[in-house]
Amino acid sequence: MRLVFISLLLFIGTAVYSQKLPSPKEHFGFNIGDNYHLATYTQTEAYFKKIASASDRVKLVDIGKTEEGRTQYMVIVSSPANLKQLEKYKSISQRLARAENLTNAQARDLAKEGKAIVWVDGGLHATETVGAHQLIETIWQFISRNDEETQRILNDAIILFVHANPDGQELVSNWYMRHADTLKRTLNNLPRLYQKYIGHDNNRDFFMNNMSETKNMSRQQYIEWMPQILYNHHQAGPAGSVVAGPPYRDPFNFAFDPLLVTGIDGVGAAMINRLNVEDKPGYTQRAGSVFSTWWNGGLRTTAYFHNIIGLLTEIIGNPTPARVPLVTARLIPNAATPFPVTPQQWLFRQSIDYSVSLNYAVLDYAVRNREPLLYNIYKMGKNSIDKGNRDHWSLSPNKVEAIKEAFQKDQRPSAQNNSQNFVDTIPLKYYDAVFKDPAKRDPRGFIIPANQPDLSSAVKFVNALILSGIKVEKATANFSVAGKEYPAGSYVVKTNQAFRPHVIDMFEPQDHPNDFLYPGGPPVRPYDAAGWTPAFTMGFRFDRIMNGFDGPFESIAYGAEQMTPGKFSNSANGYVLNAAGNASFIAVNDLLQAGVEVMRITDATASGTAQGSFFVKATAKSKSILEKAAKDYGAQVIAVSKQPAGVAKKIKSLRIGLWDVYGGSMASGWMRWIFEQHHFPYTVIYAKDIDAGKLIDQYDVIVFVSDAIPALGGGGRGGFGGRGPRADEVPAEYQKTLGRITPDTSIAQLKLFAEAGGNIVTIGNSANLAYHFKLPVKNALVEMNNGVERNLPGEKYYIPGSVLRVKVDSTQQTAWGMNGEADVFVSSSPVFKLSPDAIAKGIVTPIAWYASPKPLRSGWAWGQEYLQDGVAAFAAKVGKGNLYVFGPEIAFRSQTHGTFKFLFNQLTAVK
Incomplete structure (x- = not known):
């Protein structure tokens, strides 16, 4: 009798608990994926808060504000036991990803103890409405289902569900839903960008970290959690398919560890197999789509340079019913599309179901391969540290071309015409001439001197690295390396760190291979940029250091952004702002808007600043503005005893x-x-x-x-x-x-x-x-x-x-x-x-x-x-x-x- 009573209490308790967990339909008034319906971010945020208070599988984390001031959330889903030990599992993930001071044996022990950390996002490109809505539906599935697979995933994985663009969802959903007549609802003609400043380019900002949303997500990815897998949902799949996903077409970036490339292949196989098992056709991969792994800058592609298996899918689907068009070239099964989809009507819910299946496929793979995933991210990091600690020559097309050219140059004229198509016929000395040439080695590190004209741009670059989880050091005293003197305050970035691919990618030139549709044919367009190298485009000075070095350096805490050390000293006469520094223009604009007279020196100045530098007379108002510009923006304000020699002309604020x-x-x-x-x-x-x-x-x-x-x-x-x-x-x-x-x-x-x-x-x-x-x-x-x-x-x-x-x-x-x-x-x-x-x-x-x-x-x-x-x-x-x-x-x-x-x-x- 007592057992019956206890069972009854447990049943009642479970029933009451389940009633407190609202389904999407109970909250939004419609099922996720219903035709002609979209949820706003206001509604979504309220739903996240409801389920966080009702479910012991959910922890809601505020990761920062958006550019429009909304709160951006990460919904962490796992078993109740795991949620109670998040800091422990986060620490394990960090230690393995950074691979610092660990032996292989210690790493294997941590891999056994840790949980798979998997990032799943949605909504980055807000008109791609499947993304934000599959996020809601997938979270609901994981907090409401009790089947064996779900329980296994919850026990062995920590899922970071991240809404990537709250502002965009609010704008797009309100725009679509503005008509009461469902047949008039459309995503067309959105009146403004769905990210305050940059719209679709919000997926082009992840190595620079300019936007608030980018910074929020980068901090979670590369400083806090370091997931082993990151899944970035997008639209739309190529015409005649349903979804494009991993593996991706060549070229892949030569900075990657091979384990990363094969890791992407492994997860991609699990994803396409899941859909095939569930009789869901239309997945295309490799040459079936335009997506590659060359470029850095996207949410999933920046992850590659941090040894994270980054996944992108592009799926069809719209709240307004559409059709899969007839594309005859996609009807014949091949390695890229083994299970073609036939022309048919396509509903929004089908895309949601595909997305949930793909999420489950990724998470099932993650828990079945939990220990290898955790160990492999350590192994890739350890490989990077080892490469940075020794002489290393990166493989690249330019180096291979140098081998070919040297060999061809040495051939007799009659043989030169036949030397274009060799494979393994070149003597080893030509390889050694390139890959044992000390000048062609990778650098051991980089030094960014503190004594440079545009220090503010240099520090912006340093902060982009820091926000990407890169280890940066700062000189506490003057020092010398390779016979050159550097001042205290200079920044040092060594390549013997786990995220070495990102360091190399930010400082060194990209060497994109010649990529043509066929020999002599048209070029194959890269997915985005072919070369970017911010250390070049940002215009500051830095030195490549070829041998191991050390000095009076202190490590900057991971994620600790730096303020540009501005320069200001009081003067009774006046101040000069160097035209070479971008921060000088901030100070000048503040002065002009405050009504302070600013002169521009039209020739080179005696103070050693660049032609076109600015002179400001010393007043209480100018002193106050320039002090603030130095403190807050890193302006380099030079105190002078008199106006510099040369022609000076008054400037004005322009309309x-x-x-x-x-x-x-x-x-x-x-x-x-x-x-x-x-x-x-x-x-x-x-x-x-x-x-x-x-x-x-x-x-x-x-x-x-x-x-x-x-x-x-x-x-x-x-x-x-x-x-x-x-x-x-x-x-x-x-x-x-x-x-x-x-x-x-x-x-x-x-x-x-x-x-x-x-x-x-x-x-x-x-x-x-x-x-x-x-x-x-x-x-x-x-x-x-x-x-x-x-x-x-x-x-x-x-x-x-x-x-x-x-x-x-x-x-x-x-x-x-x-x-x-x-x-x-x-x-x-x-x-x-x-x-x-x-x-x-x-x-x-x-x-x-x-x-x-x-x-x-x-x-x-x-x-x-x-x-x-x-x-x-x-x-x-x-x-x-x-x-x-x-x-x-x-x-x-x-x-x-x-x-x-x-x-x-x-x-x-x-x-």
Whole structure:
């Protein structure tokens, strides 16, 4: 009887408990995946809080604020016993991932004791609505199900469910649900970017850590938890498939440990097998999609450089029912798509079910292979530490080409023609000449000196490393390495650490292989950039150290961001701000907005600062502003006893217009971010504002990022999204943002603006404005074909996103504060020929040009010899005003700090 009573109590307790756990339908009013229904983030956040209070399998963690001020949550799901020991399992994960001071035996013991840590996110790209909704549904499945598989996963894994873009879900879901009539609901024509500044580029920020959401997630990934597997959900699958996933196509980045590549293959096999077992067709892999593992910068790709198995799937699906289209090429089974899907109607719920199955597949793999996963992340880290402690030569296409070239050079002329297709026929001495050459070794570390003009950019780079979990040291006293003296405060980054691939990737050039569809055929476009190397594009000084070294260094705590050590000392007379430092422009903007007079020194200064540096008289107000600029922003303020010799002219705060378009331009959003970070006041303007005319009464300078100005004769409309939505499809508050730049109206008004004394800055392909203005410039990348001029074809010239070196005329105001050379980011960027006669007359003036037949610094530049003597940037007189044209992406994703001054100088006018 007593046993019956106890059983009854347990049954009642269980029943009461289950009633407290709300299902998605009970909370949202619909099942996740129901047609024509989306949940907002407000509703989702409330649901997370409900289940956290009702379930002993859930811990809700606030990981930080978004750019719009919402709370970003991580929902940790595991067994109740594991949740009580999270710190223990986090510590084990950290120790294994960092691989510091562990023996193999100790690592195996920790692997036995630890739990598999698996990251599953959703919602990063908010219009890809499956992502956020599968997250909700998967969490519900894991907290409500009691089957054997679920229990096994909960016992042996800790799942980090992360909402990647709360702001975006709120915007997109409200936009979709705004119509009561379900048949009118659409995701089309979203009025603004679904991340405050950068929209889709929120998945391009993970090695720079600019955005709040990126920082929040990077801290959890690389400082707190170090998951062994990271699963990043996206849309949409290639037409004629349901989902694209791992393994991915070549090339993969040569910095990776081979265990990472085979680890991706192993998890990918588990994912596709799960769908096949469940009779869910349409998974495609490898050559079945465009996704590779070369590029760093995405949520899942940055993980690779930290020895984490990063997974990306791209799935179809929409709350409005759609169809799987007929693509005949995908109907025949092959290694990429062994189980094709046939054309059919496709419902939102099907995509949710596929996603839940894939999540279960990943987690089942993780717990079945728990100990190997935990040990392998240690092993990859240990391999990295070992490589950093000895001489090591990374394999790369350039080194292989050097072997081939040396061998071919030594052949007799008759044999040279036959030496192109050798495989194993080269004597070993040619290998030794490259892979035993001390000059071609990987560096043992890098030193970033504290005594450099743009220290603030250097520290931003250091913080990007620190937020990615990189071990950074700082000199506590002066020291010397390899015969060079360095001051205290210099930063040291050694390569003998677990995340060595990330260190190498951030400092060293990428060497993308030549990748063509077939020999002599068109190039295969990289998934994103082919080369990026922030240590180049950020424009600071650093040294590669080839041998092991040490010094008076202290380790910076993991994740501890650094403040730039600003410089300020009181002066009774005045202060100089070096034009070479980006932080100087922050201080200048603060001074101007406070009404303080600022002078610009138009020639080189006696104080040793760059031409174009700033002079400010000493007053109580200037002292207060400059002290704060030094403390908060790292400005280097030099106290002087008198105004430096040379011509000095007063500057003024300019009225800046920044072009944007309905729906939002990501490049314009990045520019907003840059302006705000450097305290430039600006107004966002649209085509209607330009077409209304009288621009000179409102603006001094207008900035056009890429994709603003249409090509000459190219259809007459610039900007994203073609013609854009109809006016009747847009709420009243967004009506002013409609329209595109047109030759007949917009271009005419811009020319009137320039002729009246206004300045215009164009970046990237918005250089088209120079052709509309009929300036004496031509496209340098053309050839004659049967008497007709045409653009060079991709078989001859192709430069996707890569870093190239240009010569700079830094004596011009346009380039004050810059060195005689600069690394620029090029992405199919325009290159120009200027009329020599127009140069002589001062109508056009080169600012930067490609002085070498081999300007490539990082990435891939096929046919780069065509660039020699081509102009990358120029200024042109247009009436009383000026047009400044920059072909490279001088503000690219707020990564190219080294070329920001090309822009800032045009926003800091001399009266």
